[in-house]
Amino acid sequence: MRKLFVVLAALGLGFLGSAAEYILIGGVAPLSAPGAAESGHEMKLAMEMAVAEINAAGGVLGKEIKLVVEDTRGLPEEGSAAMNRLADMGVVGVVGEFHSAVAKAEIEVAKARKLPFIISEAWADVLTAKQYKYVFRIAPANSLFYTKVADWIRAVGFKNVVAIVENTDWGLGVNGVLERELGTKPNIYGEKVKYTYIVAERTVTDFTPQLLRFKAMRPRPDLIMNIFTGTGEYLIVKQAAEIGLAPTRETAMFAVGTSALYPEFWETVGDYGLFVITKTGYHPILGVTPAIKEFVSKFREKYGRTPTFAAMEAYDSIYTLVKAIEMAKSTDPDDIVAALEKVRHDGVLGTIYFSTEKEPAWMYHQWPGAKAVVIQYTEVGQKYTEALLLWPAILKP
Amino acid sequence: MLEFYLAQVVNGLIVGLIYALMAVGLSLIFSVLKIVNFAHGDCYMIGGFFSYYLATLLGFHPIAAVFVGMLGVMAVGILIHQLLLKPLYTPKVERKGEYAILMTFGIGIFLQNLAMALFGPWTKRPPDFIPGVTKLGFLFIDNNRLVVAGVGIVIMLVLLYVIGRTFIGKALRAVSQDRDAAAIVGVNPVRMNLLAFGIGVGLAGAAGALIGPVFLISPVMGILPGVKSFVIIVLGGMGSIRGAIIASILLGLVESLGSVFFLDPTRGLAYKNAFGVLLLALVLLFKPTGLFGEKFVRLE
Numbered sequence: 037m038r039k040l041f042v043v044l045a046a047l048g049l050g051f052l053g054s055a056a057e058y059i060l061i062g063g064v065a066p067l068s069a070p071g072a073a074e075s076g077h078e079m080k081l082a083m084e085m086a087v088a089e090i091n092a093a094g095g096v097l098g099k100e101i102k103l104v105v106e107d108t109r110g111l112p113e114e115g116s117a118a119m120n121r122l123a124d125m126g127v128v129g130v131v132g133e134f135h136s137a138v139a140k141a142e143i144e145v146a147k148a149r150k151l152p153f154i155i156s157e158a159w160a161d162v163l164t165a166k167q168y169k170y171v172f173r174i175a176p177a178n179s180l181f182y183t184k185v186a187d188w189i190r191a192v193g194f195k196n197v198v199a200i201v202e203n204t205d206w207g208l209g210v211n212g213v214l215e216r217e218l219g220t221k222p223n224i225y226g227e228k229v230k231y232t233y234i235v236a237e238r239t240v241t242d243f244t245p246q247l248l249r250f251k252a253m254r255p256r257p258d259l260i261m262n263i264f265t266g267t268g269e270y271l272i273v274k275q276a277a278e279i280g281l282a283p284t285r286e287t288a289m290f291a292v293g294t295s296a297l298y299p300e301f302w303e304t305v306g307d308y309g310l311f312v313i314t315k316t317g318y319h320p321i322l323g324v325t326p327a328i329k330e331f332v333s334k335f336r337e338k339y340g341r342t343p344t345f346a347a348m349e350a351y352d353s354i355y356t357l358v359k360a361i362e363m364a365k366s367t368d369p370d371d372i373v374a375a376l377e378k379v380r381h382d383g384v385l386g387t388i389y390f391s392t393e394k395e396p397a398w399m400y401h402q403w404p405g406a407k408a409v410v411i412q413y414t415e416v417g418q419k420y421t422e423a424l425l426l427w428p429a430i431l432k433p
Numbered sequence: 434m435l436e437f438y439l440a441q442v443v444n445g446l447i448v449g450l451i452y453a454l455m456a457v458g459l460s461l462i463f464s465v466l467k468i469v470n471f472a473h474g475d476c477y478m479i480g481g482f483f484s485y486y487l488a489t490l491l492g493f494h495p496i497a498a499v500f501v502g503m504l505g506v507m508a509v510g511i512l513i514h515q516l517l518l519k520p521l522y523t524p525k526v527e528r529k530g531e532y533a534i535l536m537t538f539g540i541g542i543f544l545q546n547l548a549m550a551l552f553g554p555w556t557k558r559p560p561d562f563i564p565g566v567t568k569l570g571f572l573f574i575d576n577n578r579l580v581v582a583g584v585g586i587v588i589m590l591v592l593l594y595v596i597g598r599t600f601i602g603k604a605l606r607a608v609s610q611d612r613d614a615a616a617i618v619g620v621n622p623v624r625m626n627l628l629a630f631g632i633g634v635g636l637a638g639a640a641g642a643l644i645g646p647v648f649l650i651s652p653v654m655g656i657l658p659g660v661k662s663f664v665i666i667v668l669g670g671m672g673s674i675r676g677a678i679i680a681s682i683l684l685g686l687v688e689s690l691g692s693v694f695f696l697d698p699t700r701g702l703a704y705k706n707a708f709g710v711l712l713l714a715l716v717l718l719f720k721p722t723g724l725f726g727e728k729f730v731r732l733e
Contacts, residue, residue: 067554068546068549068554069545069549069554069651069652069653069656070653070656073549073554074554074555074556076554077553077554200702203703232699233699234698234699234700234701234702234703235699235700235702235703236702236703236705237702237703237705237706239656239657239706240702240705240706241648241649241657242444242448242648242688242689243702244444244689245441245444245445245688245689245690245692245693245701245702245705246692246693246701246702248437248440248441248444248693249437249693249698251437252436252437266556267556267649267651267654270556270558270649271648271649274649275575278566278573278574278575279440279566279573280566280573295556298555300555300556300557303557303558304556304557304558304649305558306558
């Protein structure tokens with residue numbers, strides 16, 4: 037028994053000894069159902085690519101970086117457990133997440149365990165509005181972006197807008213911004229914009245009953261906001277087209293979720309995707325910097341698909357965290373947070389830095405430089421990078 | 434407005450037929466084997482992927498891919514039965530009910546993760562059976578849904594004929610009523626179990642293959658239909674195929690109409706999946722064995 041104890045103790049010390057040889061960074065993303073696994077996988081690939089490059093260039097503080105990506109499955113309780121596991125493993129910081137509801141649980145662990153956390157692709161205002169010391173965000177806040185979408189809706193002159201909203205923090209957050217913005221200001225013709233919405237669970241596969249309801253509305257809606265991600269987003273596009281509702285001359289379709297940018301969009305909706313409107317945080321019209329060109333080309337070469345801005349955000353998150361560690365010359369969480377508040381990293385999406393302003397509340401530790409554009413597919417099978425630009429918006433609060 | 438309600442009824446009927454195809458397989462398995470197959474939704478998913486790859490990689494016609502996919506899932510079902518469920522009929526398994534629950538749950542989780550590893554998390558769309566939309570007056574119906582409804586009806590009629598009119602059907606019914614009595618008159622219950630499990634999961638596979646062009650396919654596509662199938666077979670009466678068909682159509686109609694008649698129109702679709710459970714609760718309050726259920730069934 038004593039021998040066994042000695043062996044186990046030696047193994048434990050060996051493990052601790054080897055842990056000191058590298059710096060452990062955590063990643064969180066939905067890699068399986070019911071989360072948006074397609075987005076989570078893309079983010080994971082981008083994180084791994086960033087870590088491989090940093091290690092090839094010598095690592096940080098003279099040590100190699102090891103990345104551990106935990107699957108949050110799109111579930112808040114899994115996200116919370118994943119953050120705790122990462123903290124127990126001794127990670128010096130965490131990046132990632134796609135679902136706002138999950139990130140909402142994760143920021144509580146980040147706060148409690150003093151874990152610097154850069155949220156890569158979760159948009160709900162509340163995530164930074166809580167103004168937690170250890171929480172930073174590269175993705176735009178809903179209010180940062182969707183006020184601009186509301187501006188676009190008014191500028192085009194839409195006056196009868198309906199929305200199908202995913203029953204998640206992200207979906208309800210987007211809906212809240214649109215309802216507030218469209219309800220307070222008239223459209224370009226001075227008309228009041230009528231905004232109607234329905235909420236649906238992420239698991240719904242048949243949206244036809246509600247789409248038929250929209251079709252029976254008089255006057256007919258002139259814009260459908262498809263505030264869904266993943267399969268639901270594709271199904272709404274497909275089923276709205278099947279019943280002759282949208283996209284048509286009378287009714288436009290705005291697919292809000294990131295899934296509309298993936299190649300699977302065309303595989304799943306086919307011809308019905310023609311004239312669908314969507315949004316992206318990256319488009320060549322925003323300027324193809326050498327950093328973007330290099331990232332897109334490397335990602336395509338390595339993984340055989342064009343990355344979306346979710347991948348770019350995850351990639352930039354890793355580099356930004358590593359730069360902060362380098363600036364801090366320490367892996368102490370408070371030192372890293374102090375460095376993150378001062379960091380300026382020339383990333384793929386632009387120069388990443390975090391605001392320390394506390395008004396509006398969501399601006400705290402938010403990257404204010406996120407750009408986004410509204411685009412429309414004008415050919416079947418078109419890449420989002422070649423889609424027609426409808427609304428350029430260099431976002432400023 | 435009448436047109437709107439008619440459109441909802443037609444949609445509910447078609448969705449109900451889709452549910453039926455899935456639920457009758459589960460009901461058949463329960464009636465003969467007296468176990469609930471918790472991997473049923475995942476067999477549905479495997480059917481979707483089989484037919485997708487048969488059509489896209491091997492060039493099968495989409496309808497042919499459905500039937501070959503169904504046979505593929507039957508083969509998987511037979512393998513599962515022989516390797517993992519056969520111990521149910523031996524004395525070495527004491528707690529048969531618990532064994533079946535844990536085993537089929539485990540198979541379901543395994544199949545789902547295997548699909549995630551093999552096919553990736555991406556949503557896929559098999560080729561259309563017939564592209565486009567049929568306009569019937571004011572109704573716009575996706576041609577794929579019409580094909581699903583048509584093929585579904587044919588499959589169910591064939592199943593009802595086999596169960597009701599053929600020797601195999603009589604043997605299956607005999608085993609479902611009394612295994613020992615069936616054995617005394619020369620019916621091999623284990624062979625009938627194998628057949629029922631194969632046909633049952635094959636039907637789930639056919640449902641998954643048919644639904645692909647309508648609701649798309651992904652490794653998690655079977656989770657909700659699996660749950661709905663349980664609701665349906667309890668609603669229709671455990672083990673009753675006729676009950677499963679009627680309950681499926683009822684569920685399709687209730688979901689379609691319920692989500693548009695719901696008092697708060699902004700939340701109608703959010704509660705869509707709850708309508709079936711509400712219907713089930715109401716039926717069970719007045720008829721605890723379901724619409725056409727037997728009083729007592731248990732794996733002995």
